[in-house]
Amino acid sequence: MRLLRELKHRGTLAAVATALSYAPSSVSQQLSQLEAEVGVPLLERVGRRVRLTEQAEILVAHTEAVLERLERAESEISSSLTDLTGTLRIASFQTAALTLVPTALGLLRDQHPHLRVHVTQMEPERALPALQTRDFDLVLAEEYPGSHNPRPAGLQQQDLLTDALRLALPPTLELPCTEPPLTVLRSLADHPWVMEPEGTAARHWATTLCRKAGFEPDVRFETTDLLLHLRLVEQNHAAAFLPDLVWNGHPPTVPLHPLPHGHRTRRVSTATRHGRTHHPAIHSCRTALTRAATLPPT
Incomplete structure (x- = not known):
């Protein structure tokens, strides 16, 4: 059932095998065995891919509930201990990783020296689905004005x-x-403009804003690296939309202008799975990030 759930989130048998370090044939055999035990088809072919049947979706929903209860049990066990140990896996987009995460790591190290923290820089478009598949425990995400993307199911988000x-x-x-x-x-x-790549929430927001002003932006540079955005602006190659986190409290190095009302801020939040919400490591990390957001830059 865990493999079936992984298939729903990762999309292909090959992706499941890679993520879990299984041979693809082993994944197929175990899913075939599950089909035999349940007595109904769980997968159907769609071209070269497979799709979960309605009965498979029912099984996955029950699997999600079981895994959430297991995570809640783990959280309660951790809360009963005096020393916080184990590994906390965090994914963060670039500007938060540069400004908030290092300070939060220092606070966590001082308070919980035996907690091992792994940090991966990753954009929310990839990090939030990876949080669902349990590749991470906590994700720092951003939400741009006018975003209509639904928040992934099974996740609890907290504004930062x-x-x-x-x-x-x-x-x-x-x-x-x-x-x-x-x-x-x-x-x-x-x-000329520098913007984030097509398919990102930041690019959709930026393009929408330019169209509201009556033009299609001439995007000559595409990258998720906002420091490269800044460098291209500094060297007179492009205009850009930059968040204040880029400056980390220091004076701006290029002229800045306000944006139209309704487009002036993005929301930064932390996300975790519902079953992980009350885990002491998650609580401590969120507390550290909140404090990091209020401390002056170093």
């Missing part, structure tokens, strides 16, 4: 902070600060 978003201009490009934000943005219709 709001991060201001601003228009960053090359130093040689002088625009009057007294103009309305949409007018300033519209004046960049023919200017």
Whole structure:
């Protein structure tokens, strides 16, 4: 049943085998055995892929409930101990990983020296599904204005902070600060831009904002690395939308302009699975991240 659940989240038998260090043939054999035990088909072929049947979805739902109860039991056991040990696996997008995570790690190390923390830099589009498949215990995620993406099922999210978003201009490009934000943005219709790749929430938000100003942005540079965004702006290659976390409390190095109302902040949150919510390691990490968000930059 665990393999069936993994297949639902990972999509292919090969991905399940890789994630669990099984041979693909072993995964197929165990799922075939489960079908024989249940007495109904659990998988159906769709081209070169397989899809879960309605009966398989029922089994997966029960598996999710069992795994959640097991995680709650583990949390209660950990809460009963005086020393916090084990491994906490965190995924974070870049700007939070650069600004909030190092400070939080220091606080965790001082309070819980025997807790082992693994950190992976990963964008929320990949990290949240990986949280569902139990590759991580906690994810730092971002949510841009106007986002209509549903939050993944089975996850509990907690707001951490709001991060201001601003228009960053090359130093040689002088625009009057007294103009309305949409007018300033519209004046960049023919200017090169750097944005995050297609398919990311940040790119969707940025493109929507430019279209609201009446133009399709000339995106010549695409990367999830916001420090590269900043460098391209500093070197007069492109305009960009940058969050305040990029500066980490230090003075900006390029001219910044406000954005139109309704597009001025993104939400930063932490996410974990429902069964993990009350685990002391999760609670301690969230507390450390909250404190890190209020401390001055080092």
